[in-house]
Amino acid sequence: MDITQNDKEYIANTYARFPVEIVSGKGAVLKDSNGKEYIDLGAGIAVNIFGAADEEWKNAVTHQLSQIQHTSNLYYTEPCAELAKLLCEKTGMKKVFFSNSGAEANECAIKAARKYAFDKYGDESHSNIITLKNSFHGRTIATLKATGQDSFHTDFGPFPDGFLYAEANNLEDVKRIADENNCIAVMMEMVQGEGGVCPLSEEFVNGVAELAKEKDMLIIVDEVQTGNGRTGELYAYMHYGLKPDIVTTAKGLGGGLPIGATMFAESTKDVLVPGSHGSTFGGNPVCCAGALNILGRIDDKLLSEVKAKSEYIFSQLSGAKNVKSVSGMGLMIGIETQKPAKEIVGACIEKGVLVLTAKTKIRLLPPLNIGMDELEKAISVLKEIIES
Numbered sequence: 001m002d003i004t005q006n007d008k009e010y011i012a013n014t015y016a017r018f019p020v021e022i023v024s025g026k027g028a029v030l031k032d033s034n035g036k037e038y039i040d041l042g043a044g045i046a047v048n049i050f051g052a053a054d055e056e057w058k059n060a061v062t063h064q065l066s067q068i069q070h071t072s073n074l075y076y077t078e079p080c081a082e083l084a085k086l087l088c089e090k091t092g093m094k095k096v097f098f099s100n101s102g103a104e105a106n107e108c109a110i111k112a113a114r115k116y117a118f119d120k121y122g123d124e125s126h127s128n129i130i131t132l133k134n135s136f137h138g139r140t141i142a143t144l145k146a147t148g149q150d151s152f153h154t155d156f157g158p159f160p161d162g163f164l165y166a167e168a169n170n171l172e173d174v175k176r177i178a179d180e181n182n183c184i185a186v187m188m189e190m191v192q193g194e195g196g197v198c199p200l201s202e203e204f205v206n207g208v209a210e211l212a213k214e215k216d217m218l219i220i221v222d223e224v225q226t227g228n229g230r231t232g233e234l235y236a237y238m239h240y241g242l243k244p245d246i247v248t249t250a251k252g253l254g255g256g257l258p259i260g261a262t263m264f265a266e267s268t269k270d271v272l273v274p275g276s277h278g279s280t281f282g283g284n285p286v287c288c289a290g291a292l293n294i295l296g297r298i299d300d301k302l303l304s305e306v307k308a309k310s311e312y313i314f315s316q317l318s319g320a321k322n323v324k325s326v327s328g329m330g331l332m333i334g335i336e337t338q339k340p341a342k343e344i345v346g347a348c349i350e351k352g353v354l355v356l357t358a359k360t361k362i363r364l365l366p367p368l369n370i371g372m373d374e375l376e377k378a379i380s381v382l383k384e385i386i387e388s
């Protein structure tokens, strides 16, 4: 059995994997094919928010698995309906569409925004969506174009029109674009994840909300990475007191199973009608049963632990030797270092700690329930490597 060799020969060459073969895990500790253990500060890119092989989640998932694994969307299932209800109760949103990934959740948001405008104005001249420079919204053709980074707009054209890019935290730029074009929505991440863990300022978000009201633009918040407790609130927009029209999420929602959700506020809840959107796997009962367990456990106690762990990481790394800056919110943290981030990731792997990168930064997205002892150990390893 040669995992690495088979992978290199048979898997499409899209990932620059690190030389680690993960075979199992428990909580925030993962084990490789040599039996070596790692403290995981990446959680499968913000996905395993209760770590690996969590007992409660596993029970919820396997129970559903033993009942029925899939039904299609021609029929009703309990986990799907319950999850939608809980999402709405916890957010005040009114309706949910389920898909299988972040990109699909955003595709649905884009379709809904366009249909909202088409229903209202009756033509396609109102179709522009403002997104932010340095954003990331997914890998499908439309979400690549929605992503506000030129490097994502090559090789796969022609791309769909209707996306205009404003500078993040520059309200004047958003205003200028909204004045010069018919815009139907602004789509943004509250903390730009792939772009380098850069939070939006409160002033900017408030300004965009006001402008959106004035210009009849919808607010779409991409909470694919920031959502589900990651930043210390259930959804990051809640830090800002924002009232979005559409919220998308995925990554952490299923606790490790693929699920995407697009949530609609009162303003947009009736835009999608029978036939206007769909998904074969969307709302899969096993994924929904897992997500229902996860979402039910993101309570005030967990969120205050996220905040405390966040403060600990900031206090350890802000101002440390060779650290240029620490940014982020909750357990979504970016660290700008003197040394190249890739080098630090490699040294951490050697020492049994898994960290991520975002652009030129080190990025931390640990399981939200990581033990304080594990966190202290991993951060001291990381700090030593950064300082050396």
Ligand SMILES: *Cc1c(COP(=O)(O)O)cnc(C)c1O
Binding pocket: 100, 101, 102, 103, 104, 106, 136, 137, 138, 139, 189, 193, 194, 222, 223, 224, 225, 226, 250, 251
């Ligand atoms: C990861 C991510 C996506 C894409 O999610 P997939 O599940 O990989 O399709 C979209 N938006 C943001 C903010 C993300 O972090």
